Amino acid sequence: MSGRTTALAPPDGAEPPVRHPDAPAPGEVIGSHYEHCFGCGGGVPHGLHLEARAGEGVSVTAEFRVKEAHQGAPGLAHGGVLATALDETLGSLGWLLRVIAVTGRLETDYVQPVPVGTVLHLDAAVHAVHGRKIYATATGRIGGPEGPVAVRASAVFIEVKIDHFIENGRPAEIQAALADPDQVKVARAFEVNP
Numbered sequence: 001m002s003g004r005t006t007a008l009a010p011p012d013g014a015e016p017p018v019r020h021p022d023a024p025a026p027g028e029v030i031g032s033h034y035e036h037c038f039g040c041g042g043g044v045p046h047g048l049h050l051e052a053r054a055g056e057g058v059s060v061t062a063e064f065r066v067k068e069a070h071q072g073a074p075g076l077a078h079g080g081v082l083a084t085a086l087d088e089t090l091g092s093l094g095w096l097l098r099v100i101a102v103t104g105r106l107e108t109d110y111v112q113p114v115p116v117g118t119v120l121h122l123d124a125a126v127h128a129v130h131g132r133k134i135y136a137t138a139t140g141r142i143g144g145p146e147g148p149v150a151v152r153a154s155a156v157f158i159e160v161k162i163d164h165f166i167e168n169g170r171p172a173e174i175q176a177a178l179a180d181p182d183q184v185k186v187a188r189a190f191e192v193n194p
Ligand SMILES: CCCCCCCCCCCCCCCC(=O)SCCNC(=O)CCNC(=O)[C@H](O)C(C)(C)COP(=O)(O)OP(=O)(O)OC[C@H]1O[C@@H](n2cnc3c(N)ncnc32)[C@H](O)[C@@H]1OP(=O)(O)O
Pocket: 007, 033, 034, 087, 088, 091, 100, 101, 102, 103, 104, 105, 131, 132, 133, 156, 158, 160, 162, 165, 166, 174, 177, 178, 183, 186, 187, 190
């Protein structure tokens, strides 16, 4: 038994993902999608500051150094923080498809405890797309990119339009984001079919 729910398995008729022609080249750093994002933003002191790089096909790699502020048990990373690292890495796959997508479902397996000070080596890939649904998995390893698996996740992301944020976000932050040319540039880069 795999332990996966059917909702995480691509349905019949799902297609392989297609890397967008304007996707960042393999090895290229994928910038933060929002300065104040807890996962990737540079403006969040206790954030994860996760920096993802484009991989081959529709895949990415990323690194996250676990800090004191990320503890759950003494000296160990909080499981929710590790889920965030997986979620953020999965979220950056949107840059390769050039779509804006949000997490619909995220299932996380915790395989080994992750001590403070550890660098978590993450990789993620999209396996299938069905309509607005994007099926992807991610893995976090310790001791190096080929080290033992500490955490892994399966996810379904759902494609949304920019209106998703404009209609649901707190007005103060939305207005500030819309007034920031760099933020608008990021949003436009994703929205290929506005
Ligand atoms: C100005 C500002 C610019 C900003 C520019 C920044 C852009 C870059 C931002 C990137 C950010 C990334 C950051 C990290 C990733 C997060 O952490 S994202 C944050 C966490 N996620 C959320 O907040 C999402 C909350 N949920 C929702 O808003 C809604 O439930 C959703 C996911 C949009 C779906 O609602 P909906 O659009 O009404 O979808 P709906 O029509 O019901 O369903 C569509 C399909 O999806 C399936 N589906 C829906 N929900 C689920 C689910 N939970 N599980 C499985 N399948 C589902 C449905 O079954 C349906 O399938 P089909 O019938 O087509 O086969």
